[in-house]
Amino acid sequence: MKKSDRIKVGIIGLGRAGWGMHAGELTRFKDMFEITALCDIELKRAATLNKEQKLSARTCRDYREILTAPEVELVAIACRSPEHTDYALEALKAGKYVVLDKPIALNYADGKKLLAADRRYPGRLFCRQNRRFEPEFNHVLEIIDSGVLGKICMIRHSVFSYQRRNDWQTIRRCGGGQLNNWGPHLIDHAVQLAGAPIKSVNGILRKVTAVGDAEDFFKILLTARNGRIIDVEFSGGAAIPSNVYEVHGDRGSLILPPGPDAEFHLKYLDPEYPLKAIRADAGTPPPPGHCSWAPYRNPEELHWIEKHFPVKPHNDDNIGTIYRHVYNAIRKGIPYRVKTAEAVEVVHITELVRQQNPAFLQPHVIHTGLK
Ligand SMILES: NC(=O)c1ccc[n+]([C@@H]2O[C@H](COP(=O)([O-])OP(=O)(O)OC[C@H]3O[C@@H](n4cnc5c(N)ncnc54)[C@H](O)[C@@H]3O)[C@@H](O)[C@H]2O)c1
Known part of the structure; x- marks a missing residue:
């Protein structure tokens, strides 16, 4: 595989998921991906990860910098859940591929926005239902x-x-x-x-x-x-x-x-x-x-x-191999297994269950991003 075929990735949110899962998984598929940007509102996390993993990624606090960074082809969204839908929509609009961690949306209305965006930008959104x-x-x-x-x-x-x-x-x-x-x-x-x-x-x-x-x-x-x-x-x-x-x-x-x-x-x-x-x-x-x-x-x-x-299925997948499928979809045109419509159906079912249990309805969520 040529080095130039590697997909350049910017990760937004460097916590248990972004640092602990995305960065590790991307590094495992080094011949497919290169981490070129790291974003966290706690900038020190980006700097530390950069140093620890011997990366030479751009580091920033503001996710918008990732969306406009020309060296980023794919944005991995792994910050807290309330930001997921909006960041994904913005990243798609900015022309990026997007790996969106779960929950892809906190309500069905937002889920439908993602479905509409998926139709507008086909093959660009990868919902991270990694337990599939x-x-x-x-x-x-x-x-x-x-x-x-x-x-x-x-x-x-x-x-x-x-x-x-x-x-x-x-x-x-x-x-x-x-x-x-x-x-x-x-x-x-x-x-x-x-x-x-x-x-x-x-x-x-x-x-x-x-x-x-x-x-x-x-x-x-x-x-x-x-x-x-x-x-x-x-x-x-x-x-x-x-x-x-x-x-x-x-x-x-x-x-x-x-x-x-x-x-x-x-x-x-x-x-x-x-x-x-x-x-x-x-x-x-x-x-x-x-x-x-x-x-x-x-x-x-x-x-x-x-x-x-x-337990030994025929395929050799596990929850850490999802990025290999993302690569195959982007570079080889192999259909990605998790369809956005399926991920949105999950959001729909989640909302129905929440409505059946009003004591657990979600109040206005607080956002952790920069203003
Ligand atoms: N797919 C999976 O298996 C899996 C596993 C764990 C978590 N998750 C998902 O990942 C998301 C993050 O969970 P976590 O456990 O890593 O949380 P966390 O609190 O450990 O990490 C979140 C990180 O995002 C940063 N952050 C918050 N708002 C930001 C913003 N607006 N811009 C940039 N950085 C921001 C925080 O500073 C922190 O470093 C959640 O939505 C969770 O559901 C998915």
């Missing part, structure tokens, strides 16, 4: 698509931990709350796992252990047009985690317990033994002890196959 590239999610999707579980009825997806968080992500006027923070990831998974348009959305928000005034628990029940029910939960107040995935179909089940080395447990009906055609019987079953099968069971023998195996 998570191995666990991709492997679950592969198993569902293989058909081994039959017709899927119910999917549960849970992320549980116990955290007494007290950062800005716990404060509603800062755009915090786990519906904005983990919601974009889990709702995006849910919509993809649904495999059909979403028909209904029902959500519950609660504050359990975090301080601040924003939710640290959500439970969302989605139903899809194909009949699937998807139950997504996040809790920051659960000391014992639940299974991360449970998928139940009419021919079997799949479970992924929590933990970094967890293995899938798959149990499904052996396709070598087709199920007999049986009919519902309205008669009275034989008295106890007078039939060969358990009275509340069905009379046939079921042949199950059970397997335990590690």
Whole structure:
């Protein structure tokens, strides 16, 4: 790859995401990207990162400098959530490619503005739903698509931990709350796992252990047009985690317990033994002890196959490989996997859930940018 093919990137916001994730991921794909500008309202962060990573990037406090910098082709937006939509719209207007971290918008109206901009500047906006590239999610999707579980009825997806968080992500006027923070990831998974348009959305928000005034628990029940029910939960107040995935179909089940080395447990009906055609019987079953099968069971023998195996989807992606896809889209024209319309649908569902829980509606947010 020629050095001149590298995409020159300016990062806005150098915190846990901008410094800890974007900068690290971009450096990992050194042959594809070059960090040429670093912006943070705390200028010292930009200078320190520049020095630590031996970069020779422009440093600035004002994001507008990044938008007009000729050496910046792609702007990565990783400052706090309330600035995301406006900065992305401005960057697109300035002719830049944009990687926009989640939440891409705090409300559906802003989401629709991004969708309109995406149509106006096609192929320029990359919504950073990086957990779309998570191995666990991709492997679950592969198993569902293989058909081994039959017709899927119910999917549960849970992320549980116990955290007494007290950062800005716990404060509603800062755009915090786990519906904005983990919601974009889990709702995006849910919509993809649904495999059909979403028909209904029902959500519950609660504050359990975090301080601040924003939710640290959500439970969302989605139903899809194909009949699937998807139950997504996040809790920051659960000391014992639940299974991360449970998928139940009419021919079997799949479970992924929590933990970094967890293995899938798959149990499904052996396709070598087709199920007999049986009919519902309205008669009275034989008295106890007078039939060969358990009275509340069905009379046939079921042949199950059970397997335990590690998480290993066919692709080699993980949540840190998203920039490789951004490069492939910009330089090679390979369609980016996360469509803006899908990311905006996530924002729409988020807003519906918030409206169903008025105690957690977001007041006017405070902005941290320069005036
Ligand atoms: N995709 C992911 O997996 C992921 C993970 C973590 C955070 N995030 C998202 O990244 C965003 C930042 O989260 P964080 O945890 O890094 O926050 P943070 O508070 O750790 O960092 C934010 C940084 O942005 C700077 N900043 C704030 N306003 C700015 C502005 N107007 N211009 C320039 N710099 C500004 C701050 O000084 C700080 O350095 C959030 O929206 C969060 O949802 C995404």
